[in-house]
Amino acid sequence: MSIAAPADWKTLPGPTDPEGWIKRATEVAAVLAVDAAARDRAGATPHEEIRLLKDSGLVTLLGPAEHGGGGQKWPTAYKVVREVAKADGSIGQLLGYHYLWNWAARLVGTREQWEQVEAAAARDRWFFGGAVNPRDDDVVVRDEGDTLVFSGHKSFSTGSKVSDVTVLEGVLDGTDKHVFAIVPSDSPGLTFNDDWDNIGQRLTESGSVTLDGVRTPWAGAAGYVDKEFRPRVYNTLNVPIIQLVFVNFYLGIAAGALETAAAYTRTRSRAWLHGGYEKATDEPYVIDAYGDLTAKLWAAEALADRVAEEGQPLHDDPDAVTPADRGRFEVRVAAAKAISTEVALEVTSRIFEVTGARATATGQGLDRFWRNVRTHTLHDPVAYKRREVGRYVLTGDLPEPTWYS
Known part of the structure; x- marks a missing residue:
């Protein structure tokens, strides 16, 4: 199955106001609707669908305009999710989760952290996944000096194989402190198990994930300064x-x-x-x-x-x-x-x-x-x-x- 984006999305300036972005979401939905039922039956990894979201610019909706993002606010993002979900519930979910995890650095991190993440995400059109199932408490994070090492298992990891980066969550070894960090989805030790086989939302890539010594700098621990979390x-x-x-x-x-x-x-x-x-x-x-x-x-x-x-x-x-x-x-x-x-x-x-x-x-x-x-x-x-x-x-x-x- 092939999903083709209109050529002018890549050659013309993107939308600049909420109405324009909602219209763009409606256009994306029209493309997805053509073979939505067939794609649901096939249940294949939605690489082309995510490419459509990137080509349309929807992935950058909440990103800073000065770095190529849409510069929009959450009420518009929610409506965009709703429009896309009309055609394909799985892709609507993926986009909505992406918006949250893209926002996670701002939600939890320091200003320096979220400014860096949001600039890179908008510039390079990252698609975010998340391995943050709170009912699984078996991801342990070890402190190895300037490095954090994540090891364990999560039952769900929405976005898995179609994501560019993944938000990880675990508990710092020997403490009750939770740590969030964003890592490349192809990081060594990060394995998506391709075991999502449910009756619905079949294209969300929500299967389990194994973390076997996934390493990331302490500087990437969201909201931590000098290894201490600064809550808000x-x-x-x-x-x-x-x-x-x-x-x-x-x-x-x-x-x-x-x-x-x-x-x-x-x-x-x-x-x-x-x-x-x-x-x-x-x-x-x-x-x-x-x-x-x-x-x-x-x-x-x-x-x-x-x-x-x-x-x-x-x-x-x-x-x-x-x-x-x-x-x-x-x-x-x-x-x-x-x-x-x-x-x-x-x-x-x-x-x-x-x-x-x-x-x-x-x-x-x-x-x-x-x-x-x-x-x-x-x-x-x-x-x-x-x-x-x-x-x-x-x-x-x-x-x-x-x-x-």
């Missing part, structure tokens, strides 16, 4: 940021499912023989279902956009973020996560009610939307997101920062 409240925004990424590719997948189903209903679905209507589009229950699902999706999208705008001031002045600011944002993200999960699962399962039995044919690929949402929404239990919101409403308690809250 802003460091803890990784969870609400990535959860809002989840929200947006869930909603993108749902929107793609609804658009694909509607096209099928308009062109191929047949009216029920006992209903008295000539066309499926005249069936009252079909009309009602599309209205119901669309209203729910639009409402969830509106909440996601509102929460993204509420969070942007935290990025605009990272040193001023307080625990209360962070906690309130996390509660709002939790609400969006709960609603987006519910809506995406409902949309992607109910589309079959309004497309008909023939729409279940493998070649149609409508099942991929549900499989993708069902797979990733199990990342962490949505009940715990509702609990964060409920506790805040009843007691005013804000969630304490953890790997999942």
Whole structure:
């Protein structure tokens, strides 16, 4: 399968405003949509898809403009993820995770560190992966003078073989201190095990990774100065940021499912023989279902956009973020996560009610939307997101920062 980017992406200046970047994402989605179902069935490593993201400039969206980046803010990045996910949920996830890991140096590191990383990433169009599964605590980091050595195993490493660089995380030997570092994905000792074989998000390269003495300079340990970590409240925004990424590719997948189903209903679905209507589009229950699902999706999208705008001031002045600011944002993200999960699962399962039995044919690929949402929404239990919101409403308690809250 071949994926071709429009030639003018390489010869013309890139977008300069949010609207232009969202339009570019829509163009990328149109390319991906052509053979999305076939690529999902093939499950091949998405090298060409990532090349498409690079050629389009989407990988540099959050990068500094002076180094060739898009110079955009997080609300635009979330919308871009949503647009790409409409066509291909796996590539939407990869892009969203890339944005977080590209941002990780700024999130956790010192100013000198993140300025260096962001300049290089924008200039060379790096694609980021991450081996930071917090439920695996078996990566140990040894201090060898000026060098850190990572050894162990992570169950998941999204982006693995298609990434240029990988964010590693482990615990400093003999302490409870976590260390993040960015290393080239072809570093000696870093082995991606190619064992991702799940029902959905098949192209995310999310299999396990083995770290066998992966070496990196102490200077690359994010946020450490003279081997001591300098904490900020802003460091803890990784969870609400990535959860809002989840929200947006869930909603993108749902929107793609609804658009694909509607096209099928308009062109191929047949009216029920006992209903008295000539066309499926005249069936009252079909009309009602599309209205119901669309209203729910639009409402969830509106909440996601509102929460993204509420969070942007935290990025605009990272040193001023307080625990209360962070906690309130996390509660709002939790609400969006709960609603987006519910809506995406409902949309992607109910589309079959309004497309008909023939729409279940493998070649149609409508099942991929549900499989993708069902797979990733199990990342962490949505009940715990509702609990964060409920506790805040009843007691005013804000969630304490953890790997999942």
